[in-house]
Amino acid sequence: MKVYCTKNYEEMSRKASNLIFAQIISKPDSVLGLATGSSPLGIYDNLIKYYKNGDLDFSALKTANLDEYCGLEKSSPQSYAYFMYEKLFKHINIQTDNTNIPDGTNQNTESECLRYDQTIYNLGGIDLQLLGIGHNGHIGFNEPSESFTHGTHCVKLAEKTINANKRFFDSIDDVPKSAYTMGIHTIMNAQKIVLIASGSEKADIMYEMIAGDITPKVPASILQLHKDVSIVADEAALEKVLKMGDNLPFWCEISLQFL
Ligand code: GLP
Numbered sequence: 001m002k003v004y005c006t007k008n009y010e011e012m013s014r015k016a017s018n019l020i021f022a023q024i025i026s027k028p029d030s031v032l033g034l035a036t037g038s039s040p041l042g043i044y045d046n047l048i049k050y051y052k053n054g055d056l057d058f059s060a061l062k063t064a065n066l067d068e069y070c071g072l073e074k075s076s077p078q079s080y081a082y083f084m085y086e087k088l089f090k091h092i093n094i095q096t097d098n099t100n101i102p103d104g105t106n107q108n109t110e111s112e113c114l115r116y117d118q119t120i121y122n123l124g125g126i127d128l129q130l131l132g133i134g135h136n137g138h139i140g141f142n143e144p145s146e147s148f149t150h151g152t153h154c155v156k157l158a159e160k161t162i163n164a165n166k167r168f169f170d171s172i173d174d175v176p177k178s179a180y181t182m183g184i185h186t187i188m189n190a191q192k193i194v195l196i197a198s199g200s201e202k203a204d205i206m207y208e209m210i211a212g213d214i215t216p217k218v219p220a221s222i223l224q225l226h227k228d229v230s231i232v233a234d235e236a237a238l239e240k241v242l243k244m245g246d247n248l249p250f251w252c253e254i255s256l257q258f259l
Pocket of ligand 1 (some may be wrong): 035036037038039040066067131132133134135138139140147161166
């Protein structure tokens with residue numbers, strides 16, 4: 001696990017964008033696993049800039065998003081399909097057929113989960129998975145639980161998650177109570193993982209993820225076992241980790257890189 005420590009959100013976005021840039025340059029038909037939330041917005045802005053400057057071509061790129069709220073139409077401004085279109089896809093030359101997101105309107109949970117797992121399988125798996133992290137350690141919408149999940153499943157959202165995401169809705173009652181998410185096993189199968197985090201409100205969970213026990217109660221902690229994971233986070237998010245100094249756990253192979 002490599003931990004890149006940046007000064008602020010902007011630098012975090014720049015460093016993480018560079019990792020994605022390198023992936024697309026070296027393999028233009030990569031399968032990128034994409035995330036939503038506030039954290040990746042700076043990255044998506046940078047990718048749009050690279051495209052507009054003629055530095056990146058997205059025409060062969062394929063994407064698979066981590067998750068989607070159940071019950072929201074794609075046209076709903078709070079849906080992740082809408083988010084991806086507005087914040088990235090409509091600004092670059094990606095082919096719509098090459099973008100994949102769970103279908104939150106499919107009420108047949110079993111068929112939707114199978115369909116999405118099959119989609120990822122047909123793509124040949126994920127080359128680089130971008131992740132944010134929830135305050136409770138969730139990745140995608142894999143909430144803390146008693147065991148790590150496998151493939152795509154429908155999840156009941158934790159109260160903490162509903163509270164954290166209410167800022168995107170008119171009221172807390174409008175936040176969907178469940179979502180489809182890629183499973184932990186699928187995420188761990190990605191060739192590379194880049195997890196981003198910014199701000200002091202993530203400091204506790206970043207510490208638990210990097211230096212705590214590997215447990216499904218902190219789903220992101222499983223990333224300690226992945227062979228190629230880069231954590232790109234700002235000083236505020238890494239505040240507690242940085243305080244450990246030389247006492248950082250050796251099994252995480254942490255190399256702090258200050259930018
Ligand atoms: C949501 C998403 C996650 C994301 C998390 C953190 O719950 N499903 O994929 O990582 O929010 O969001 P933010 O980056 O806004 O803190």
